Amino acid sequence: MSHQTAPAADATAVREARRRWASGVAVVLTQQDDGWRGATVSAFAVVSLEPPTLLVCLARDARMSMQVPESGAFTVSILDREHEFLAERFAGRAPLVDARLTGVDHLPAPSGLPVLSGTLAWFDCQVSAVHDGGDHVVVIGQVNHVGAGDDTDDPLLYYEGRYRSLGS
Numbered sequence: 001m002s003h004q005t006a007p008a009a010d011a012t013a014v015r016e017a018r019r020r021w022a023s024g025v026a027v028v029l030t031q032q033d034d035g036w037r038g039a040t041v042s043a044f045a046v047v048s049l050e051p052p053t054l055l056v057c058l059a060r061d062a063r064m065s066m067q068v069p070e071s072g073a074f075t076v077s078i079l080d081r082e083h084e085f086l087a088e089r090f091a092g093r094a095p096l097v098d099a100r101l102t103g104v105d106h107l108p109a110p111s112g113l114p115v116l117s118g119t120l121a122w123f124d125c126q127v128s129a130v131h132d133g134g135d136h137v138v139v140i141g142q143v144n145h146v147g148a149g150d151d152t153d154d155p156l157l158y159y160e161g162r163y164r165s166l167g168s
Contacts, residue, residue, distance in 0.1 A: 022159040025083075027090045028056050029101070029114050030067050030074040036101045036114050039064040040091035042158045043136070044076060052143035054123060057136040065137040069130045074141060075109050076123040077116035081154040081165045086116065110145045120155060121148045 023042040030037055043057035056076060058065040068074045079087055086104065105117035109124035116122070125141030132138075157164040 019160050022157050022164070025079045025087050025156040025158050025163070026056075027077045027079065027086060027116055028058070028064065028068065028074050029077065029106075029116075030064070030071045031113060032067050032071065036106075037064060037067055038090040038101065040087045041076075047140065052146070053128070053140060054125065054143055055138055055140050057133055057138050060133075060135050060137055068139050069127055069137070072127050073111055073113055074125050074127065074139070075111075075113045075115045076125065076141075077119040078121040079116075079156040080118075080120050080152045081156050081163075082152075083116070083119065083156055084163050087156060087163065109147075115147070119149050120152065122146065 024044065026041050026044050027038050028041050028044075039058060039062060041056050041058065045055055047053045047055050054076065056068075056074070058068060089104075101114055106114040107117055109115050109122065111124050111126075113124060115124070123141070123143050124145035125143050127139060128142045129140040130137060131140070154165050154167075157166070
């Protein structure tokens with residue numbers, strides 16, 4: 001197909017093209033009145049090093065798109081291959097679907113919010129802006145604290161609708 005005969009940019013065409021972008025996988029966590037809540041995201045990026053700023057995109061029809069802005073703070077835990085089950089759980093697809101941290105190893109970040117144990121890295125953020133992103137909400141976070149776990153050389157990747165690793 002040439003660029004001149006490419007289909008119009010509708011949701012189906014964009015989804016198909018997006019599948020060709022390999023991305024890391026992370027879990028965003030925040031606090032609500034009834035406890036911790038989490039969601040799996042692949043739309044995450046460091047926006048600026050100075051000041052330290054990142055963004056996460058949350059599906060507009062998911063509870064987290066309202067919970068993170070309401071709480072004013074969140075953490076991001078970067079997953080490695082051994083955390084695939086947690087990615088599925090917080091995406092709402094695992095056998096034990098539970099957006100809470102029930103039975104999940106975690107540690108408190110300096111803000112008191114949880115970060116998942118054994119992850120490649122984590123960011124402790126304060127919400128600094130929220131933008132309309134169509135069917136997503138774009139949350140900009142000021143990074144207040146950051147940590148790195150052991151480098152396993154095996155980050156959890158998402159490509160062509162499946163979890164992958166660097167060797168696959």
